[in-house]
Amino acid sequence: VEFHPKKFKNTYRHWMENVRDWCISRQLWWGHRIPAWYNEDEDFVVAKTEDEAREKFKSQDLKSENLRQDEDVLDTWFSSWLWPISVFDPEFIKTGEANEELDYYYPTKDLVTAPEIMFFWVARMIIAGYEYKGDKPFDNVYYTGIVRDKKGRKMSKSLGNSPDPIELIGKYGADGIRMGMLFATPAGKHLPFDEKLCEQGRNFSNKVWNAFRFLTMNMEEGVKYEPNLEINKDDLSDRWMAARIQQTIAGVNKDFDTYKLNDAIKKVYSLIWDDFCDWYIELAKPDEYGQNIPKEKLNTALGFFEQLMKLLHPFMPFISEEIWQHIQERSADEALLVSAWPEMDETKLDEDDLKLFDTLQQMVSSLRNIRAEVQVSPKEELVVFIQTKDQQTADAILTHRVVLEKLESIKSLEVGPEVEKPEVYSSSI
Structure with missing residues (x-):
């Protein structure tokens, strides 16, 4: 054991x-x-009923009158x-x-x-x-640990330190409470209960729902959408998102095998909030206001989102099932509850894509930090110079410059190992 x-x-x-x-x-x-029965002499037998006990006493030639059961x-x-x-x-x-x-x-x-x-x-x-x-x-x-109050005391009626779970569910949702508590509870540790944990869970529920709403708002009326995982191999964001999903599947499987539920939910949380919502959706948005995401791109995004709902389902079963049933029409035997757990596909886990996208993410973050430091408006276009260690890295950045240009207002971009610094500039390493 x-x-x-x-x-x-x-x-x-x-x-x-x-x-x-x-x-x-x-x-x-x-x-x-x-089930012990005694006679007047304090002899005893074990039996289900008094009649059965009497028969056992008789079979041993013992007194069988005035029997009493052990109290x-x-x-x-x-x-x-x-x-x-x-x-x-x-x-x-x-x-x-x-x-x-x-x-x-x-x-x-x-x-x-x-x-x-x-x-x-x-x-x-x-x-x-x-x-x-x-x-x-x-x-x-x-x-598992025990849910305690902020002072570390065990919750009890006499102390009056236990919240009403029905009220909490009405306020934050069952999924929100479950998510918040799982997020803050390492294996075997006690949990000092704080209602802010429920708020965190509710906020995550809202984030998931709003991501789903954004995708459905881009669906054109009368067009049939078929969620799939057929990515555009020329689109780094597709390849990166596919790799991150596979990376998370592998990590969550390992956490489940070692009963580290707290670590597993953190991986799923980061995949949905940080990767899908903050990066992938932003890159999927059309260039011009009022346009919809192209059908092929939206099908891929919906396919990714279905994978996310499968990963989320063990932790937040209600909202994930609700979204699953709305992404496309499904029968009862196609419910998320009975669907197969996503399998790890190593062919979609490209470490080079993960490293390249991570580099581009750091560049975007650096540009945003520079704007904040020198108080430059997000809408003002920047002249960007990026000095790389080698030409291969520069070529990779230039090939996927759309990631930078989609997420930052850039007037011009110069990348390479020989790039010279201008006379006046703000920098980040």
């Missing part, structure tokens, strides 16, 4: 190396009553430790013969729980699994 995070392995080992006998009886008013109840964990078995085959413990469901589902893949009940539940399920089934009950245990 693997623990995630691995640090909890030492806690588990400490418990097991110092294990003590387990008293299974509890003096409570509720619970599973202990104690079983410890809650006494029934819970059989959970991996009893949910599929309640009779297995009695018969020793597993039914088809138990054979199919046991052991299960993952258990998600809190470290506070590691010994009460997790360890005892493992013990019961090996004792009664001869095998571990699950392959992995993922331990």
